[in-house]
Each structure stands twice: as structure tokens, then as C-alpha cells.
Amino acid sequence: ETGVTQSPTHLIKxxxxxxxxxxxxxxxxxxxxxxQQALGQGPQFIFQYYREEENGRGNFPPRFSGLQxxxxxxxxxxxxxxxxxxxxxxxxxxxxxxxxxxxQYFGPGTRLTVT
Amino acid sequence: xxxxxxxxxxxxxxxxxxxxxxxxxxxRGSQSFFWYRQYSGKSPELxxxxxxxxxxxxxxxxxxxxxxxxxxxxxxxxxxxxxxxTYLCAVGTSYDKVIFGPGTSLSVIP
Numbered sequence: 700e701t702g703v704t705q706s707p708t709h710l711i712k713x714x715x716x717x718x719x720x721x722x723x724x725x726x727x728x729x730x731x732x733x734x735q736q737a738l739g740q741g742p743q744f745i746f747q748y749y750r751e752e753e754n755g756r757g758n759f760p761p762r763f764s765g766l767q768x769x770x771x772x773x774x775x776x777x778x779x780x781x782x783x784x785x786x787x788x789x790x791x792x793x794x795x796x797x798x799x800x801x802x803q804y805f806g807p808g809t810r811l812t813v814t
Numbered sequence: 815x816x817x818x819x820x821x822x823x824x825x826x827x828x829x830x831x832x833x834x835x836x837x838x839x840x841x842r843g844s845q846s847f848f849w850y851r852q853y854s855g856k857s858p859e860l861x862x863x864x865x866x867x868x869x870x871x872x873x874x875x876x877x878x879x880x881x882x883x884x885x886x887x888x889x890x891x892x893x894x895x896x897x898x899x900t901y902l903c904a905v906g907t908s909y910d911k912v913i914f915g916p917g918t919s920l921s922v923i924p
Binding site for chain 1: 846902
């Protein structure tokens with residue numbers, strides 16, 4: 700069984716730039732959720748994708764967008780980067796629609812630094 | 815009131831002792847509850863999930879849920895230095911979102 704993978708591991712960007720983060724879900728899982736975790740805080744929900752459709756969104760502006768592909772892998776895109784976007788970005792996969800009922804398994808994360 | 819709160823840390827316990835981690839939540843309709851362990855610089859790792867009132871045991875870990883009191887806890891028996899980490903409580907709310915608490919840092923002293 701293959702676990703959740705994310706790329707890249709680390710990324711440094713300049714304010715105003717755009718970034719794309721990638722995630723491959725665990726084998727057998729069709730749902731991917733993205734979280735932002737600032738230092739010393741719990742993960743904050745960005746959005747979830749189920750079978751290529753957005754299935755719920757947290758309190759993040761539209762410059763945070765995503766995609767899910769037929770193989771259930773996913774991308775998180777962030778436009779017009781701000782300094783406060785510096786954080787650990789986590790992808791979690793689960794089986795089944797809906798966020799609250801299913802166990803989520805996290806990838807290793809992408810550490811984004813915006814300068 | 816924050817949606818998910820955890821006891822403030824850091825929590826220090828001697829090796830071999832029981833560590834008790836607590837979590838309260840505000841949404842009375844919440845039905846699913848999860849405990850994650852997060853080592854420094856790493857991603858969260860699922861330890862336990864619990865859905866019904868009462869206790870659920872898995873090795874040295876016991877999760878306890880009391881929906882009436884809106885309270886969930888994690889007990890770690892025979893604590894080991896390798897248990898030193900931040901423990902995150904996550905709650906599946908009635909509006910189908912999983913909300914994470916801020917985490918409690920645990921340090922097990924040899």
C-alpha cells in the first residue's frame with residue numbers, strides 16, 4: 700500500500716509569485732484535503748476534493764485554488780503570495796465523501812517560505 | 815469560544831508514567847474524534863479515532879469520549895521518551911468539517 704506523497708518538500712518564493720504544490724493520495728482513497736499549518740498551531744482546513752469536485756472549503760481567499768485529477772492526485776495553487784502564506788502545507792487522503800466521518804492520513808507536507 | 819481546545823502545554827511526565835491529554839469541543843453535534851501525533855518538523859500521524867461514548871484502547875493508548883460533556887481525552891500509559899511530541903485533537907463537526915485543536919506538547923523525561 701502506497702502512502703500519501705507530496706512534492707516539493709521545501710519551497711522558497713517571493714511575495715507576489717505563484718506556487719503549485721502536488722499530492723498523491725493513498726492507494727484506494729478518492730478524497731484529498733489540503734491544510735495549512737502555521738508554526739505552533741493546528742492544521743487549518745483549506746479545501747477538500749472528492750472525485751475531481753471541490754467538496755467543501757475553509758476560510759481561505761480565492762487565490763487559494765485546487766484541482767483533483769482522475770487518478771485522485773491533487774494540486775494546490777496559491778496566487779499572489781503573501782508573507783503570511785509561509786507555512787507547512789499538508790495534504791491528507793481519505794476514503795469516501797465528506798470530511799468529518801473518515802480517518803485522514805497525511806503526507807509529509809511542503810514547507811513554503813515566502814520572502 | 816474556540817471550536818476545539820486542548821490543555822495548554824507543555825506537559826512533562828517522567829518515563830513510565832501516564833500522560834493525560836485533554837480536548838473539549840463546542841459543536842454538540844460532532845460525531846467523530848481523532849488524535850494525531852506530530853513530531854517536530856514532521857506531519858501529523860493518526861493514532862486513534864473514536865466515535866462512541868466510552869473508552870477505546872489500542873496498545874498503550876486509550877481514547878475516552880464523553881459527548882454529553884463535549885470532552886475527549888487520550889491517555890498514554892507507560893510513557894516513553896519516544897512519545898515526546900505534539901498531540902493534536904481533531905473533531906468531525908456536524909457541518910462536515912474536521913477542526914483541529916492547537917495541540918499539546920508532551921515531553922517524557924527519562
